[in-house]
Amino acid sequence: MSSDLLEALTALEKDKGISKEVLLDALEAALISAYKRNFDQAQNVRVDINEGLGQIKVFARKEVAEAVENGNLQISLEQAKSLNPHYQVGDTVEIEVTPRNFGRIAAQTAKQVVTQRVREAERGVIYSEFIDREDDIMTGIVQRIDHRFIYVDLGRVEALLPQAEQMPNETYRPHDRIKVYLTKVEDAKKGPMITVSRTHPGLLKRLFELEVPEIYDGTVEIKSISREAGDRSKIAVHAADPAVDAVGACVGQKGARVQTIVNELKGEKIDIVRWSEDPVTYVANALSPSKVVKVIVHEEDKATTVVVPDYQLSLAIGKRGQNARLAAKLTSWKIDIKSESEAEEIGLFDDDPVSESADAQTENPLSEDHTEVGAEDSSESEQD
Numbered sequence: 001m002s003s004d005l006l007e008a009l010t011a012l013e014k015d016k017g018i019s020k021e022v023l024l025d026a027l028e029a030a031l032i033s034a035y036k037r038n039f040d041q042a043q044n045v046r047v048d049i050n051e052g053l054g055q056i057k058v059f060a061r062k063e064v065a066e067a068v069e070n071g072n073l074q075i076s077l078e079q080a081k082s083l084n085p086h087y088q089v090g091d092t093v094e095i096e097v098t099p100r101n102f103g104r105i106a107a108q109t110a111k112q113v114v115t116q117r118v119r120e121a122e123r124g125v126i127y128s129e130f131i132d133r134e135d136d137i138m139t140g141i142v143q144r145i146d147h148r149f150i151y152v153d154l155g156r157v158e159a160l161l162p163q164a165e166q167m168p169n170e171t172y173r174p175h176d177r178i179k180v181y182l183t184k185v186e187d188a189k190k191g192p193m194i195t196v197s198r199t200h201p202g203l204l205k206r207l208f209e210l211e212v213p214e215i216y217d218g219t220v221e222i223k224s225i226s227r228e229a230g231d232r233s234k235i236a237v238h239a240a241d242p243a244v245d246a247v248g249a250c251v252g253q254k255g256a257r258v259q260t261i262v263n264e265l266k267g268e269k270i271d272i273v274r275w276s277e278d279p280v281t282y283v284a285n286a287l288s289p290s291k292v293v294k295v296i297v298h299e300e301d302k303a304t305t306v307v308v309p310d311y312q313l314s315l316a317i318g319k320r321g322q323n324a325r326l327a328a329k330l331t332s333w334k335i336d337i338k339s340e341s342e343a344e345e346i347g348l349f350d351d352d353p354v355s356e357s358a359d360a361q362t363e364n365p366l367s368e369d370h371t372e373v374g375a376e377d378s379s380e381s382e383q384d
């Protein structure tokens with residue numbers, strides 16, 4: 001084996017991240033295949049690669065037998081003892097059978113096999129790298145577009161952005177840089193197949209982790225996210241330390257942090273609400289920017305009845321029911337919204353106040369900066 005080949009293996013290890021041991025194993029398998037194919041040998045052989053001397057030798061492996069039935073696989077006890085008197089029946093004898101012109105023929109065959117093994121090993125390295133990035137965010141470059149997918153270059157691999165995972169308010173063009181969320185990494189025959197998304201709620205979570213240090217270090221926790229990609233999202237946050245303003249940390253000074261995320265999502269409105277283990281407070285907060293007069297909880301059905309001022313009914317429900325729908329997804333509680341006048345007609349105010357949220361209408365958890373960015377204007381809200 002020439003020093004050039006050793007240098008090539010070392011270079012592959014450095015450039016491709018494939019260990020030399022893997023490459024040497026592939027080379028040994030290739031040389032065995034080349035020997036059997038080119039020299040019509042069916043015997044059991046072993047290839048020895050001496051890196052220090054740069055030599056390749058082929059050894060036939062034969063079992064010592066009293067009576068030889070297959071000369072390719074067996075050797076007589078007499079012949080074995082002529083090589084080494086210590087051999088016994090059942091032992092394995094190795095005899096060098098390296099042909100003189102083996103180097104040239106073997107190199108041609110080995111090149112194809114090694115190339116294939118290198119590709120397989122490289123795919124394995126890439127798969128291992130990206131399987132650890134599943135459910136994470138990456139920046140890619142749009143390469144090409146067809147009717148099914150947008151192909152996004154992530155550096156060492158091309159990811160698929162299906163049509164269903166594309167945001168309806170975005171137009172994609174080749175060479176655009178976009179942030180994507182890795183939803184699935186599969187080890188396919190032709191290499192790792194990676195599926196990414198722009199609509200997954202996880203993308204919103206990762207963007208907040210990038211922009212808000214308090215979320216990244218665990219001071220502020222994202223409890224829940226509900227998202228209708230390209231239009232509007234709600235995110236519930238909580239800080240274990242009462243001295244930390246979870247909503248304010250996410251909004252940022254003058255709304256800078258949340259505005260960066262809104263820009264990345266091409267204008268998608270984002271409501272940031274304060275999480276609470278009390279369903280009354282949580283549901284009231286989730287319906288922001290609408291004011292809430294009363295929340296009645298039905299524990300057995302995991303449902304709530306929410307009373308809002310008459311003039312806030314459209315805002316609470318939202319355009320095509322979006323605000324109520326997102327609030328229900330965020331809290332995992334069913335939400336039935338009624339106006340004050342309707343609640344009075346059916347006698348809701350006559351009942352004992354099972355649950356009320358008087359604070360909800362006076363303590364809006366959203367700052368003014370955030371309501372400008374993430375809240376839908378009441379004049380645009382329509383009752384479904």
